[in-house]
Amino acid sequence: MKLIVHELTGDDLEQVLRSDRRTIVEAVRPHLYRHNFAAGSLQMQIYDGVTLIAESNVVAISTIGTENYFHGYVTFLINAVLDKDTDYTFKLTSSGYTFDEGSYIGWCNGYDLGHYEATYAVVGKLTEPLDLEIWSRSAR
Numbered sequence: 001m002k003l004i005v006h007e008l009t010g011d012d013l014e015q016v017l018r019s020d021r022r023t024i025v026e027a028v029r030p031h032l033y034r035h036n037f038a039a040g041s042l043q044m045q046i047y048d049g050v051t052l053i054a055e056s057n058v059v060a061i062s063t064i065g066t067e068n069y070f071h072g073y074v075t076f077l078i079n080a081v082l083d084k085d086t087d088y089t090f091k092l093t094s095s096g097y098t099f100d101e102g103s104y105i106g107w108c109n110g111y112d113l114g115h116y117e118a119t120y121a122v123v124g125k126l127t128e129p130l131d132l133e134i135w136s137r138s139a140r
Helices: none
Strands: 005-007 013-018 023-035 041-048 053-055 069-075 074-081 087-095 104-108 132-137
Touching: 013 104, 013 132, 023 041, 023 087, 041 074, 104 132
Parallel strands: none
Antiparallel strands: 005 104, 013 087, 023 069, 023 074, 023 104, 023 132, 041 053, 041 087
8 A cells, every 4th residue: 555645734524525415414534644643633524615514623633543553544423414426625723733754644546546536537546535534314
C-alpha cells in the first residue's frame, strides 16, 4: 500500500462528494495519517455549498493511535441528511493545532483504495479523492 498524504498545514482539508441517494449520515471516517504527536483537536464538518449543515464531535489528536506513526480510519460521529444528486463538502478542521514537519496530521487520498468515484477528472494518482468512509443509517 502506498500512502499519499495531504498535510493539514493551516487551511482546512476538504473533499467534495455527491450523494447518489438520500443518506442519513451517522459517522464519517477519514483515512488520517499522524506523524509523531501533534497537539490539538480535529473535527469534521459537512457543507451544502457555503452553508454548514453538520459538525462532528471533537477528537483530540492525542487519542489517535499510540505509536509514533499512525494511519487508519478515525471515527467522527455526525448527524446529517444528504439529498440525492447534491454536492457536499466534507471538511477536516483543527483547533489548537499547528503544522510542523516533525509532527503533523494529514488526510490520505484514495490512491490504492478508491472507495468512490471522483466527481472531477483525475489526472494522476496524486489527484485521487481523499479517502473517506461514510457510515449511514437506513430509514426502513
